[in-house]
Amino acid sequence: MKNYRPPEDGSGPKDPYLGVMDKEYAGRRRLYGREVTNKVLNKVASSSVNYVVPDEVMDALREDVQNEKTEIVNMRKELEADYERKKAELEANHEKGT
Known part of the structure; x- marks a missing residue:
């Protein structure tokens, strides 16, 4: 085939x-x-x-997706900040122990 x-x-x-x-x-x-x-x-x-989706529905979906993207970006920033803080604490504790 x-x-x-x-x-x-x-x-x-x-x-x-x-x-x-x-x-x-x-x-x-x-x-x-x-x-x-x-x-x-x-x-x-x-x-x-062919399906026709009203503009209002598409706009609402786009807005939801954009909100979720923003939320994910904010969560990633928080996680990176938390990681850096914990990394600094670990290094400080390691230096105190040596």
Whole structure:
């Protein structure tokens, strides 16, 4: 299937699976199941649905993501500050012990 190339004149199937498996028994397709026909496959392939999301929803999602990013940046800064403080304490304790 990786090596399948559809004919340049467009007469053959564009899908490599269909090109390799071809059809069997009066419009039925192999390995799809008993009730799958070319018509069913064409309906499924042509029914690509596009969803439209309102701008308000997208704006709210963007704002949520931005808030979470800000929160993560703040948490990272706090962790780095805590790390530096503990590192300094450890070094001070190590020098006192020696």
